[in-house]
Amino acid sequence: MLVGLISKRLTAPLFAWPILIGLCAFFLSKFKLLRYTGFIAVLPVSILAFEILWSSVHPGTNAERHKTFDRSHYTPGFRVTNPQVKKTDPDAFGWGLNEILVGRDGFRADPNTGEGNPERCRFVLIGDSMIYGSGLRDPVTVGPVLTSMGIRACVFGVTGNSPVDYLATLKYVAARIDPGAYVAFYLYAYNDFVSLNKYFSRGFLALSNWAPGLFEWADYFNNWRQATFVFSLIRTKQERSPRTLWQYDVGKKEPIKLLYPRDPAEYVPPRPLNKRQRAALDFFFKRLADMSQGRSWRVVIVIHPDDSEIYANFARRSPTFVDLDLRRADGLKMCQEYSFVCEDLSQYLYERSFAEGKNPYFVDDRHFSVFGTRVVAEHFSALTKRLTH
Numbered sequence: 001m002l003v004g005l006i007s008k009r010l011t012a013p014l015f016a017w018p019i020l021i022g023l024c025a026f027f028l029s030k031f032k033l034l035r036y037t038g039f040i041a042v043l044p045v046s047i048l049a050f051e052i053l054w055s056s057v058h059p060g061t062n063a064e065r066h067k068t069f070d071r072s073h074y075t076p077g078f079r080v081t082n083p084q085v086k087k088t089d090p091d092a093f094g095w096g097l098n099e100i101l102v103g104r105d106g107f108r109a110d111p112n113t114g115e116g117n118p119e120r121c122r123f124v125l126i127g128d129s130m131i132y133g134s135g136l137r138d139p140v141t142v143g144p145v146l147t148s149m150g151i152r153a154c155v156f157g158v159t160g161n162s163p164v165d166y167l168a169t170l171k172y173v174a175a176r177i178d179p180g181a182y183v184a185f186y187l188y189a190y191n192d193f194v195s196l197n198k199y200f201s202r203g204f205l206a207l208s209n210w211a212p213g214l215f216e217w218a219d220y221f222n223n224w225r226q227a228t229f230v231f232s233l234i235r236t237k238q239e240r241s242p243r244t245l246w247q248y249d250v251g252k253k254e255p256i257k258l259l260y261p262r263d264p265a266e267y268v269p270p271r272p273l274n275k276r277q278r279a280a281l282d283f284f285f286k287r288l289a290d291m292s293q294g295r296s297w298r299v300v301i302v303i304h305p306d307d308s309e310i311y312a313n314f315a316r317r318s319p320t321f322v323d324l325d326l327r328r329a330d331g332l333k334m335c336q337e338y339s340f341v342c343e344d345l346s347q348y349l350y351e352r353s354f355a356e357g358k359n360p361y362f363v364d365d366r367h368f369s370v371f372g373t374r375v376v377a378e379h380f381s382a383l384t385k386r387l388t389h
Contacts, residue, residue: 072168073106093135093365121154127186132157145377163284179296190306248314252357259364267312304345307366321350
């Protein structure tokens with residue numbers, strides 16, 4: 001258990017347990033130290049007792065710890081209160097976020113009313129923390145915003161997920177999606193272009209259906225250890241790189257503000273997709289095509305940019321967006337080889353942000369801000385209307 005408190009991945013303590021137990025048994029018996037077992041156990045038992053108390057008092061609001069083992073959705077019905085609500089800067093990550101609630105279907109819901117996704121889905125959005133609404137209060141996440149526009153959508157966002165997990169989510173919710181529904185998948189250029197290794201590791205999680213008791217216990221331990229003081233002390237980056245406030249006057253009342261560790265103008269283009277990333281993306285498209293075959297869904301792939309690319313364009317102070325990340329173009333080209341509707345949100349997001357003089361991301365974080373989330377919702381609304389005609 002102590003190994004689990006300091007290791008980043010769950011596999012380390014799982015492998016360490018039988019090895020350490022065997023080594024301890026060997027040395028204790030060989031050197032006749034069994035009589036001192038109680039003294040040896042004082043420190044680890046004390047640490048574990050402290051951590052059990054700590055994690056129960058400080059559960060935090062990290063939804064990441066409440067996902068099912070296959071990462072398709074969250075544990076239904078969990079509710080977490082934020083002990084430290086940000087109240088100073090409304091443009092900051094987590095401002096006013098008092099509580100998180102996951103509804104009966106395993107996805108985010110309103111903590112005040114309990115209202116979440118509708119039972120049947122005609123409009124579907126699947127993605128990671130950007131679609132989940134990390135750092136946002138529930139009323140300003142993409143689901144409620146779309147509802148205010150007259151679109152009752154099912155939003156299936158799970159933090160930390162990638163295309164391989166989107167397939168697991170689709171499998172979990174497929175029975176709820178109506179024929180002819182609009183099903184949009186949001187691929188984030190920052191971290192969704194993964195390699196095939198991610199698919200192989202996720203494939204192992206499918207074994208949870210064969211040994212649910214064992215996997216549930218391992219998942220419970222994994223959730224608990226991530227809530228401990230030692231884990232947060234060692235694994236959470238308490239000290240971030242020094243950040244500077246950058247401001248860009250684009251002719252509006254207020255300049256666009258962002259906290260960033262380097263000059264946004266010094267943008268370093270990422271490398272093009274390599275063979276493993278291309279293979280993984282193609283695998284995702286093929287599996288998605290197979291899963292949607294015969295269902296008459298209108299499947300949409302939306303690729304959206306990393307914040308650094310948007311900020312590099314802000315530094316140019318031009319209303320015209322310039323593509324700087326070749327990966328998005330590669331992804332769109334691969335997408336167009338299938339029957340999906342393929343969209344790049346970058347230009348729309350940038351031009352709306354520039355026109356209104358607002359940052360589509362939190363001033364201190366790369367997730368969508370209230371404004372950025374509204375732009376995503378408006379783009380989805382316009383997209384469904386365009387596809388209808």
